[in-house]
Amino acid sequence: MAGPVVEALHLTKHFPVRGGFLARETAVVRAVDEVSFSIEPGRTLGLVGESGCGKTTTAKLVLLLEQPTAGMIRFEGRDLQTLDRTMLHGYRRSVQAVFQDPFASLNPRMRVDQIIAEPLVTHERLGSGEVAKRVARLLELVGLPDRSADLFPHEFSGGQRQRIAIARSLALSPKLVVLDEPVSALDVSIRAQILNLLRDLQAQLGLSYLFIAHDLAAVAHMSHTIAVMYLGRIVEIGDAATVAATPKHPYTQALFSAALPSHPGEKREEIILAGEVPSPLAPPAGCRFHPRCPHAMERCGREEPTLLREAGRLVACHLYEGVIPARS
Amino acid sequence: MKLLELRHLSTHYVSARGARVTRAVDDVSLTVGEGETLGIVGESGSGKTTLALSLLRLLPPAARIVSGEIWFEGEDLLTKSHREMRRVRGKRIAMILQDPLASLNPLFTVGDQVAEPLRVHEGASRGSAWARARELLRAVRIAAPETRVREYPHQLSGGMRQRIVGAIAISCGPRLLIADEPTTSLDLTIQAQYLQLLRDLQRDRGLSMIFITHNLGIVARMCDHVAVMYAGRLVEAGPVARIFSSAAHPYTQALLESIPRMADGRKRLTAIDGQPPDPVALPPGCAFHPRCPKVLDRCRKEAPPEVRVAASHTSRCWLAS
Numbered sequence: 219m220a221g222p223v224v225e226a227l228h229l230t231k232h233f234p235v236r237g238g239f240l241a242r243e244t245a246v247v248r249a250v251d252e253v254s255f256s257i258e259p260g261r262t263l264g265l266v267g268e269s270g271c272g273k274t275t276t277a278k279l280v281l282l283l284e285q286p287t288a289g290m291i292r293f294e295g296r297d298l299q300t301l302d303r304t305m306l307h308g309y310r311r312s313v314q315a316v317f318q319d320p321f322a323s324l325n326p327r328m329r330v331d332q333i334i335a336e337p338l339v340t341h342e343r344l345g346s347g348e349v350a351k352r353v354a355r356l357l358e359l360v361g362l363p364d365r366s367a368d369l370f371p372h373e374f375s376g377g378q379r380q381r382i383a384i385a386r387s388l389a390l391s392p393k394l395v396v397l398d399e400p401v402s403a404l405d406v407s408i409r410a411q412i413l414n415l416l417r418d419l420q421a422q423l424g425l426s427y428l429f430i431a432h433d434l435a436a437v438a439h440m441s442h443t444i445a446v447m448y449l450g451r452i453v454e455i456g457d458a459a460t461v462a463a464t465p466k467h468p469y470t471q472a473l474f475s476a477a478l479p480s481h482p483g484e485k486r487e488e489i490i491l492a493g494e495v496p497s498p499l500a501p502p503a504g505c506r507f508h509p510r511c512p513h514a515m516e517r518c519g520r521e522e523p524t525l526l527r528e529a530g531r532l533v534a535c536h537l538y539e540g541v542i543p544a545r546s
Numbered sequence: 547m548k549l550l551e552l553r554h555l556s557t558h559y560v561s562a563r564g565a566r567v568t569r570a571v572d573d574v575s576l577t578v579g580e581g582e583t584l585g586i587v588g589e590s591g592s593g594k595t596t597l598a599l600s601l602l603r604l605l606p607p608a609a610r611i612v613s614g615e616i617w618f619e620g621e622d623l624l625t626k627s628h629r630e631m632r633r634v635r636g637k638r639i640a641m642i643l644q645d646p647l648a649s650l651n652p653l654f655t656v657g658d659q660v661a662e663p664l665r666v667h668e669g670a671s672r673g674s675a676w677a678r679a680r681e682l683l684r685a686v687r688i689a690a691p692e693t694r695v696r697e698y699p700h701q702l703s704g705g706m707r708q709r710i711v712g713a714i715a716i717s718c719g720p721r722l723l724i725a726d727e728p729t730t731s732l733d734l735t736i737q738a739q740y741l742q743l744l745r746d747l748q749r750d751r752g753l754s755m756i757f758i759t760h761n762l763g764i765v766a767r768m769c770d771h772v773a774v775m776y777a778g779r780l781v782e783a784g785p786v787a788r789i790f791s792s793a794a795h796p797y798t799q800a801l802l803e804s805i806p807r808m809a810d811g812r813k814r815l816t817a818i819d820g821q822p823p824d825p826v827a828l829p830p831g832c833a834f835h836p837r838c839p840k841v842l843d844r845c846r847k848e849a850p851p852e853v854r855v856a857a858s859h860t861s862r863c864w865l866a867s
Contacts, residue, residue, distance in 0.1 A: 268733035375821045405589040406760050407837075410804035410817035417814070432734060439806035439815070462808050476738035478763025480807040482786045490742050491735045494703055 221295050222256035223393050223426045224280060224313070228289035229253045231275050235499065247498050249275040251450040252289065255443075257394060260420065262427040264441030264458060266434060266473070270498055271447040273430050277396050280428060281315055282306075311341055314387040318399035320379030324371040330357075330382055331367035337389040356385040359422075360415060377408035384415065394426045402431065413440060434477040438462040446470045449498055449506040456531020466533045469507045505536065513537055548617075549721060549754045550578040550601075555614030557593075557600045568825050570596040570609065572778040575852070578722065578771075583748065583755040585765035585786070587801075588775035589822050594758050597775070598724050601756075602639060603631050619721065637667045640715035644727040646707035649714075650699040656683070656710055657695030663717045682713040687743060705736035709743065716747060723748075726758040741768060762805060766790065771858075774798050777823050777833035780852075784859030794861035797834045832864070840865060 231250040234243045250272040257263045265273045278284040280291065282298070291298045293309050301309065314337075317323045324333055331353045338349055350367075357366055360381040371379055380400065387395050397416065401409040413436065419425060429440050437444060438458055445455040446467065454467040465471045472489040479486070491510050496502055502509050508518035517536055525532040526539060557571040570593045578584045588594040599605050601616060603623065616623040623634065635641075643649050650659060660682055661675035670678065676695065683691035686709040699707055708728065715723055725744070729737040745768065748755055757768055765772050765786060773783040774795065782795040793799045803816040820837040823829055829836055835845040844864050852860050853867040 268735060377821055405822055406762075407589060407801060407804060407818040408821060410806075410815040411819075413806065414815055414817050417812075433806075434734070435806040435808045438808050439810065439812060458812075473734055474808075476734045477808065478761065479766045480763065480805060481790050482766040483790070484766070488738070488742075490738050494705055494736060495733070 222258050222292075223294060224428075225256040225292040225295075226276075226280070226289065227254050227292065229276070229279055229286055229291065230288040231272075231279055231284055232287045245499050248450050248501060249498060250279065250286075253447075253450075253452050254289075255445055255452070255455060257426045257428060258442075259393070259426055260424045261442045262420070262429050262440050264437035264444045265428065265430045265447065266432070266437050266444060267447035268432070268473075268495055270449070270495055272450040272498075273447055274398060276447070277315070277398055277428060277430055280394075281313060281396055282310060307341075311337075311390045312393045313396065314390065314392040314394075315396040315398065316380070316383050316387050316400050319403045320371075320376060320383050321403070323383050324379055326371055328370075329367070330369055330371070330374075333371070333382060334367075334386045334389055337386060341390055352389070356388060359388065359419065360385045375408075376404050377411060380404060380412055381415070384412075384419070388419070388423070391423075392425070394428065396428045396430075398430045399432070400429075401436065402433065409436070416440070434462070434474060435480065446473065449495065449501050451506060451534065452525065452532075453507065453535070454531060454533050455525070460530050464529070466528055466531065466538065467507075467535050468511045468513050468537070472512075505534075547580045548577050549580050549582075549619065551615075551617040552576050552601075553615040553617070555597070555600060555616065556612045557596050557605065558610055558612050559608050560610060561608070566826060569778045569828070570825060571600060574614075574775075574780045576773050576780065576783060578754050578756060581748070581752050581754060582771065583757060583769045585757045585759060585769035585772040586775060587759055587762060587765055587772060589760055591777075591822055591825050592775040593778040593825075594775050595726060598641070598726055598756065598758055601724065602635055602641060604635070633667070636663045636720075637718045638720055639722045639724065640718070640720040642708075642711050642715050642723065642725040642728045644730050646704065646711045646731070647699065649711050650707060652699055655696055655698055656702070660695070660710065660713050660717060663714060667718045678717070679713075682717055683710070685716070685747070686710070686713045688713075705732055705740065708732060708740060712740075712743065712747070716751065716753075719751065720753070722754045722756070724756045724758070727760070728757075729764070730759075730761075744768070762802065774801075777825060777828055779833065779849075779862060780860075781834065781863070782859075782861045784856070788856070788859055794855045794859065794866045795834075795863045796838050796840050796865070800837075800839070832862070 229250060230252055232246040232248050235245040237244045253276060255263060267273050279286055334353050334356055335349045338344060338352060353367055362381050401412050431437050441458040444458045444461045445452050448469050454470045465474050472491045475487055475489040493510050504520050505518040505523050508514045523534045523536050525534045528538040553575050555571060555574045559568040559570055586594045600611055657676050657679045660679035664670045664675040664678055680691045680695055683694055688694050688709055729740050769786050772786050772789050774781050776797050782798045800818045804818055818837055823833055831847050832845045832850055835841045842864055850862050850864045852862050855861050855866050
C-alpha cells in the first residue's frame with residue numbers, strides 16, 4: 219500500500235480549566251496545537267520533548283482515548299470523523315499500544331494466556347483451541363517459552379512482562395503500535411533486548427510505530443522520522459539521522475546537547491538553557507520558546523513562526539526565514 | 547589524598563528468623579580522593595543504594611554491616627556511636643536522593659528546611675540561619691530567594707525542589723556529597739542545568755562526590771572514577787576514560803555495547819542475554835556467568851578474585867587474572 223497508515227492534520231486538543239462560580243471555563247490548556255505528521259507502513263515516527271510538551275496527549279488522540287478539539291486524523295486516507303461504528307471498530311483493532319510500566323499495565327489476577335487472548339476474545343469469535351494456538355504463536359513471536367501461558371505476571375521480570383505487553387498489543391495484527399516509553403522502566407541490560415525485539419517485529423510484520431521516549435539516543439536509534447515538540451507544537455520534524463546529527467531549531471539543539479554523552483571523550487557544545495518550560499495555561503506570545511531561546515529576536519515575541527523547509531527537514535523558527543515576508 | 551576508603555565492606559539483609567541471608571554488598575573496597583567524583587553504576591538490586599546507606603549507617607533494621615571498615619577523614623565510621631554518627635550526617639557527609647518531593651517536608655517552608663541543618667549542627671540563631679538560607683538559595687541559582695524562602699515545596703517546580711535539596715545538602719559545608727540518582731525525575735534540559743550546578747558547587751567548595759546511577763551517560767559527563775556493581779560485588783573499577791575505552795570485565799563491556807548511541811543510526815544493538823539475578827538466590831561462582839558470553843568452566847564454580855589490570859584499574863574476572 220502506498221499512502222500513510224495514519225496521518226494527523228492540524229490536530230489540536232485543548233483542555234478546559236474550570237473553576238469559580240458554577241464551574242465556568244476559566245482558561246484552556248493548549249496541550250496539542252496544530253500538530254501534523256504522517257506515519258508510513260513499516261516506519262517509525264519518534265516523538266520527543268519534555269514533560270508537558272503534549273507527546274502523550276498526541277498518543278492518546280491517535281489511540282482515540284481523547285477527542286480532538288480541532289483537526290483530523292486520517293486512517294489509510296479516510297477521516298476518522300466520517301467513519302461509522304464498524305469502521306471505527308476496525309481502526310481500534312489496527313492501532314494498539316504498549317505502555318511504560320509493565321507492572322501497572324498487566325492485570326495481576328489474570329494468567330498470561332488470558333491477558334494475551336483478551337483482545338482476541340473481545341474482537342473475534344474464535345474457538346478456545348484456535349485462541350490457544352494464536353497465544354502460543356504470539357508468545358513465540360516475542361521470545362517467551364510456551365509454559366509462560368499458565369503463569370501470572372508476578373512470576374516474570376520487568377523485561378519479560380514488557381514482552382507479554384508486546385504480545386498482547388500484537389494479538390489483533392495491528393498496523394500501528396503506539397510505544398509510550400516502552401523501555402524506560404526496565405533495567406539497562408534489558409533495554410537493548412526489547413529495542414531489538416521491537417525492531418525485529420517491525421521488519422517481520424511490517425508494523426508502524428509511534429515511538430515516544432525521553433532517551434534521545436534510543437529515539438534516534440529506533441526512528442525513521444523524529445518530531446520534536448515544545449509546549450504543544452512541533453518545532454522541528456524530519457529524517458531521524460538528519461535531525462539527530464544537525465538539529466536546526468534552537469530548542470532541538472539545546473535538547474540534543476543536553477542528552478548525555480555515550481563516551482567521556484565525546485566533545486560537543488553544551489547549551490544550558492535558562493529557566494524552565496512555561497505553563498501551558500499561559501504559553502508565551504509569539505514563538506513559545508522565545509523566553510528561553512539563546513537566539514531570540516524582537517520579532518520572536520510577536521509572531522509565531524510556522525514550519526518551513528530548511529536543510530531537508532521542517533523547522534518552525536524565524537532564524538531560518540531568509541526573507542521576511544511583507545506585512546499586510 | 548584519600549577522603550574516603552572502604553575496606554572489604556559487606557552488608558547483608560537477614561530475614562526474620564535468620565533463615566535467609568541476602569548479600570546486598572559483598573566485600574567491596576573502594577576509595578574517593580579529595581575533590582574527586584566517583585560514579586557507582588549498577589542495575590536495580592546490584593547493591594549500589596545499600597552501599598551508600600551503609601556509608602551513612604542509615605540501613606533498615608533487617609540489614610547488618612557484617613564486616614569491613616569505612617575510613618572517612620582518618621576515622622573508622624563503623625566504630626562511632628549513633629550520637630557521633632548524627633554529627634557526621636548532614637554536616638560532613640550529605641546526601642541527595644532521587645525524589646525531591648520525598649526529601650522535603652510539605653508542611654514546612656523552604657527557609658525552615660534549608661535553615662534546619664544550620665540550627666542543628668551549628669547552633670545558629672533563627673535569624674542568622676534564615677539569612678544563610680537565602681544565600682544558599684542564591685548559590686543554587688534560585689531566582690528571587692527572598693520570596694522563595696517563605697514558600698512551600700508544592701509551590702515549586704521539580705527542578706527547583708531538587709535545587710532546594712542541593713542547598714540543604716551543602717548548607718553545613720560537607721566534605722562528601724552522595725547523590726543517589728539525583729536527576730532521574732528531571733527533564734533533560736533541567737537535568738543539564740542541575741548537573742552543571744553540581745559541577746560548579748564541587749569546584750567552588752572542593753567537594754568530593756559519589757554519584758549513584760544506572761546511567762552510563764551521567765558517569766561519562768560527571769565522574770573521574772567509576773565502580774561497576776553486579777549482584778552486590780564490585781566487578782570493575784577504574785578511571786572513567788579507561789573503563790569506557792578498555793573495560794576488562796565482560797559485564798562492563800556488554801553494558802557499554804548495549805547502549806544506543808546517537809551517531810550509530812539504526813544499527814542493531816548488542817543485547818545482554820538473560821536478566822539480572824535474584825539477590826536472594828545468586829548463581830554459584832561468578833554471579834554474571836549465566837549471562838556471560840566468555841564464560842569458562844571455572845566461572846561456574848569459583849568466584850573470581852579482584853585483580854589489578856592496570857594502575858588503579860581492577861576487575862573481578864577469571865579472564866583478567
